[in-house]
Amino acid sequence: MLASALLTPAALAHPHSFISLVTTVMADKGQMTGLKMVWTMDEITSADLLYDAGDAKPDSPVWKKLAAEVMANVLGQHYFTEFWHNGEKVKFNNLPTEYSLKNVDHQAVLTFVLPLAHPQPLKGQTYTFSTFDPTYFVDMSYDKPTDARLSDELTSGCKIAVKTPRPTQDMQAFALSLDKADAPPEDMELGKQFAQQVIIQCQ
Template sequence: MMKRFCLFLLLSLAAPLAMAHPHAWMDLQTRFLIDDKQQLTALDLIWHFDDFYSANIIEDMKQKKEPLAQQYQDFAKQSVEFMASENWLTHLKMNGKDLTFSPPTAYRTEKQQYHLVLHFVLPLKEPVVVKGNTFSLSIYDSTYYVEMLHHRLSAISFSDNASKLCSARLETPKPPDDLSAYAASLDVTQQSDKGLGTLFAEKVIVTCHP
């Protein structure tokens, strides 16, 4: 099961019906965790796997003897540990400067209808004051094998105490036509160079009032 997920994140899991990049999809939800000192301390992330990939992972789980609840927790733990080398596919800047994360300490997986959902909290190495600052968040697979989007502004939220302090907007990706055609030309056996995904990455822009 974990091998299948590793392949998924390494952008090499075969999907026979997929004929162009992306080959898999994730719907995202992000909550900015801001403490009483008006400091951003972490991101609370929820990733919804598409039905096809969920079915593959769940089928692997069914072949094992361990209870599903245990497998779900193992899946979450192994997922966040594996993604550490890819910075958890999460890129956050404050006023144009990169912010760094510590490994997640809270994570879990659940099944919602036909798909799996991965929850994890990604703490900042150092909390930062949000007041008067602007943040840019992009969550993406650098080779664009997996499309990762929030889709709607309501998928972005803040801690209750900061709901009036900060506001968010979504910037949808607008890749050049030639790169869109290139991505569409890649079949399931091919990988793009790293960096293609940045051109298809959505941006969440968060502005916090002075």
Template sequence: MLKHSAKLVNMEIAFSMRWISFPAILLSSLTLFSTASQAHPHSWIDMKTYIQGDKKQITGFKMVWTFDAMTTAYMLDGEDMSPESKTETLARVGDSVMKNMMNEHYFTYFYNDQEPIKYKIATDGVLTKDRAKATLTFELPLSKPQPLTKDSLRLLIFEPSYYVDMAWKAKNDIILSPELSKVCTFDLVEPNPSPEQMLYAQSLPPDADPDNALGQLFTQTVKLHCQSAD
């Protein structure tokens, strides 16, 4: 898979990068890295997504996003993580992340054919830290329930400029609610950028304006197949 091959190459050169403090990433839409390297991306998020609903409709998503160790370190750089302050610090940083992601639609794109499906404001945002990695958990309800369709629903989660690699590591990182699982299945489709697109992404200079078309080229797609309630 081209995306994950590129990820391994980028990890090998990550220590040569000049980073802006991580709060600038999620707190300013995940796109403010500065680096001497020309490689992309600069941060990695492993995702679990719980698709919520019943036998007739989808109502929203529960997200569990785990940041790589280096990103976590920069996220909390300069923060008071002493035992007596850790809980308060994580709550404050997590709240800031959630507020700023709202302006980017939580990097989540849900479609019925070509029509985007809208969300309410995310709730229950919680940032935790286990050893070297931080995890952000939140609920993302739809503005109104989406009726099930046979093949037209698809879900993508990505940072548009591809500075941040957001990926499901395996198909079982996408979980249907018990009721949905009775009437729906899904495919996890890996990205298939061309060699030219790969070379373009890797050739962008550090001072280039973000290319907000890159992320979608390198993102996975969940395609839902459901028994319509019609």
């Protein structure tokens, strides 16, 4: 199941699982409140998870149980997300305000709202965030820049962009050299070296 890939301390370093990200920055009353995330897992990663769901209908308790299990593991890794403002980390609430798991064209899709612990001011501010697996066992990325979006309330006063890193050839070679018996040093945060950065700038 997904927990064996995304959601446990992995002994595998270079990507063996892939998740496509779509993120919408949420706001209310002129302040940023959180991120709505949609994670679409690759078909191989999805296979075991969908097998466990069987032919369960979308409103079946089976899906709610699986969603809760996957979400618990995501929470155990702080949503696999780092959020920064003026060089300091922005804290999240410990629980999502909503979440669900479903089957879309034979792929498992996890949708949830990551709430900020405190609403953040927007006017004249710049924020950055990245979503990644530190071990780089799971590749988590945006298929296209427009998959990082602003909610309607933010489109008039803010801009959003996705910056894709360019790891050195040595770093790429190191990641590819790691096999199933290897793991990168924890303090290396290998996945962070490959993580896309989303930048939000508001007037």
